[in-house]
Amino acid sequence: MLKLEGVSKRYPEAGEVLSDVGFHLARGEMAFLTGRSGAGKSTLLKLIAMMEWCSRGKIFFDGQNISRVGEWRIPFLRRKLGLIFQDYKLLNDRTVFDNVALPLIVSGVNHQEVPRRVRAALDKVGLLGKEKKYPLALSGGEQQRVGIARAIVNKPSLILADEPTGNLDPDLSAEIMAMFAEFTQVGVSLLIATHDIELINSLHYRVLVLHRGRLLEAGDGDD
Amino acid sequence: MIKPARKGRAPFWRRMQDRGHAYLLNHAHSLFSSLGRLSRSPFNTSMTILVLSTIVAMAGGFYIAVANLQLLTGNLKGTNQISLFLQESVSENAALKLAEQLRRREDMQDVKLITKKQAFEEFKQHSGFADALKILDFNPLPHVLQLTPKSQTDSAEQANALTAEFRQWPQVYFVQVDMQWIARLQAIMQLVDSGVKMAAGLLALAVTFIAGNTIRLELQNRQDEVYISKLVGATQAFIQRPFLYAGFWLGFISGLFGWFIITVELYLLQGPVERLASLYEGGFGLRFMNFREFLGLLLASTTASLVGAWLVLNYQLRQLKPQ
Numbered sequence: 087m088l089k090l091e092g093v094s095k096r097y098p099e100a101g102e103v104l105s106d107v108g109f110h111l112a113r114g115e116m117a118f119l120t121g122r123s124g125a126g127k128s129t130l131l132k133l134i135a136m137m138e139w140c141s142r143g144k145i146f147f148d149g150q151n152i153s154r155v156g157e158w159r160i161p162f163l164r165r166k167l168g169l170i171f172q173d174y175k176l177l178n179d180r181t182v183f184d185n186v187a188l189p190l191i192v193s194g195v196n197h198q199e200v201p202r203r204v205r206a207a208l209d210k211v212g213l214l215g216k217e218k219k220y221p222l223a224l225s226g227g228e229q230q231r232v233g234i235a236r237a238i239v240n241k242p243s244l245i246l247a248d249e250p251t252g253n254l255d256p257d258l259s260a261e262i263m264a265m266f267a268e269f270t271q272v273g274v275s276l277l278i279a280t281h282d283i284e285l286i287n288s289l290h291y292r293v294l295v296l297h298r299g300r301l302l303e304a305g306d307g308d309d
Numbered sequence: 310m311i312k313p314a315r316k317g318r319a320p321f322w323r324r325m326q327d328r329g330h331a332y333l334l335n336h337a338h339s340l341f342s343s344l345g346r347l348s349r350s351p352f353n354t355s356m357t358i359l360v361l362s363t364i365v366a367m368a369g370g371f372y373i374a375v376a377n378l379q380l381l382t383g384n385l386k387g388t389n390q391i392s393l394f395l396q397e398s399v400s401e402n403a404a405l406k407l408a409e410q411l412r413r414r415e416d417m418q419d420v421k422l423i424t425k426k427q428a429f430e431e432f433k434q435h436s437g438f439a440d441a442l443k444i445l446d447f448n449p450l451p452h453v454l455q456l457t458p459k460s461q462t463d464s465a466e467q468a469n470a471l472t473a474e475f476r477q478w479p480q481v482y483f484v485q486v487d488m489q490w491i492a493r494l495q496a497i498m499q500l501v502d503s504g505v506k507m508a509a510g511l512l513a514l515a516v517t518f519i520a521g522n523t524i525r526l527e528l529q530n531r532q533d534e535v536y537i538s539k540l541v542g543a544t545q546a547f548i549q550r551p552f553l554y555a556g557f558w559l560g561f562i563s564g565l566f567g568w569f570i571i572t573v574e575l576y577l578l579q580g581p582v583e584r585l586a587s588l589y590e591g592g593f594g595l596r597f598m599n600f601r602e603f604l605g606l607l608l609a610s611t612t613a614s615l616v617g618a619w620l621v622l623n624y625q626l627r628q629l630k631p632q
Contacts, residue, residue, distance in 0.1 A: 161544040161545075162542065163542075164540065169540055177533060177534055188538065191335065192538055192541050192542055192543040192547055194328050194332055195331060196328075196331055236541070240541070240542075
């Protein structure tokens with residue numbers, strides 16, 4: 087599903103942020119990406135989300151090399167990705183329904199199908215009935231779940247989450263992780279960047295540790 | 310429910326049909342939602358539209374003013390008469406003979422003799438100088454031959470050749486070509502016309518930049534939306550669309566208002582112009598914009614604004630990269 091080979095990223099100002107990173111994430115696999123602040127977690131996610139380009143190496147997603155791809159193809163590849171952010175990145179002047187519907191509208195889904203799929207996604211994250219609310223009227227946990235609903239509404243094959251539980255209390259975090267685990271059951275792969283060690287330790291998933299731009303541990307987390 | 314999208318769920322044509330439908334729907338939605346968005350910041354929008362429609366009204370006003378002046382000067386065409394003022398020593402008989410001689414010429418259509426006496430009477434009646442003329446014990450006016458050359462072209466060459474010929478004649482004191490001032494006026498009109506075209510070009514450029522700047526501000530206000538749309542897979546075309554439609558509306562509405570301003574101004578000018586025309590015994594009425602000109606104004610203003618929006622989007626959207 088996702089395969090990185092010798093990926094490096096160098097910024098003119100900051101030098102090499104990632105060096106020779108390589109791993110493979112299978113279909114339906116969930117993995118944590120961890121490391122200290124500045125270890126390169128966010129950069130790695132940006133490379134996979136095609137928000138940045140790697141200086142060396144190759145990234146394969148769904149069998150395609152996305153490290154070198156024409157600008158015009160990016161939108162179509164992004165539709166197969168679900169992105170979840172620490173700060174949710176919701177549109178606060180739009181209702182929950184409109185926020186979740188955005189990826190469907192953007193990819194030209196039949197308008198009769200949109201409400202059904204939005205409701206299905208909201209049902210999945212337990213927010214059915216809040217379609218007409220505005221994001222700022224919801225709690226942090228609820229807003230994050232709107233973000234998750236938006237990420238899954240387009241049936242992505244890979245979900246990238248950047249500190250999805252960063253602003254949530256442990257109970258809510260556990261709830262969201264349980265939700266993610268459910269997604270793997272239907273063949274979705276997830277890569278979750280977090281520095282919440284307790285959370286990682288409480289679950290038995292593969293852990294990728296970044297240290298100063300290098301991947302230290304790519305083994306299975308089930309010890 | 311979140312199974313990865315699988316191909317071939319529905320027949321190909323069915324999916325294409327759905328897609329086409331969604332595409333059209335998206336266009337229609339952008340068209341009206343961009344209008345709605347403009348109306349949600351009424352102050353900014355009305356300021357912009359006011360500025361734009363003033364510019365449109367200036368450009369269109371210049372145009373219609375020139376069109377009216379051309380109508381006015383156009384009526385003067387074909388009066389290319391040549392007046393021969395004869396020497397004082399030429400008698401009435403000699404003048405009559407000269408007129409006869411000219412009438413036989415092939416290149417003359419009409420020759421009219423205004424004798425000293427006729428001219429004096431006419432002058433007394435029409436000029437209001439009757440009392441002053443009474444003081445004079447002689448008639449200072451010469452005989453005049455009014456010639457209308459045959460070919461009614463306004464070719465200056467022909468007129469010049471005739472003038473040169475008549476100047477050689479000993480009986481002729483002075484040759485006056487009535488066409489000359491018309492030719493000059495028409496040359497001036499041409500100059501004014503090109504000047505107005507240039508001004509219209511500059512004003513169109515102003516519309517382009519003002520609309521572009523408005524769209525730029527709108528883009529800045531909606532940066533988040535652009536970022537997030539890009540992140541969930543929106544194409545450049547999708548992101549551009551509502552902004553382009555906003556540019557379209559700005560230009561279109563300004564075109565309408567601009568036309569309205571011009572029409573109101575023409576109505577206000579109509580009275581004074583008619584009063585002036587009546588003083589000159591002319592039946593001149595102001596010409597308003599016709600339907601084609603109205604459409605042209607609307608099209609020009611919409612195009613200029615749309616181009617402005619397009620330029621800004623092409624430049625700015627490249628700068629806006631998701632973080």
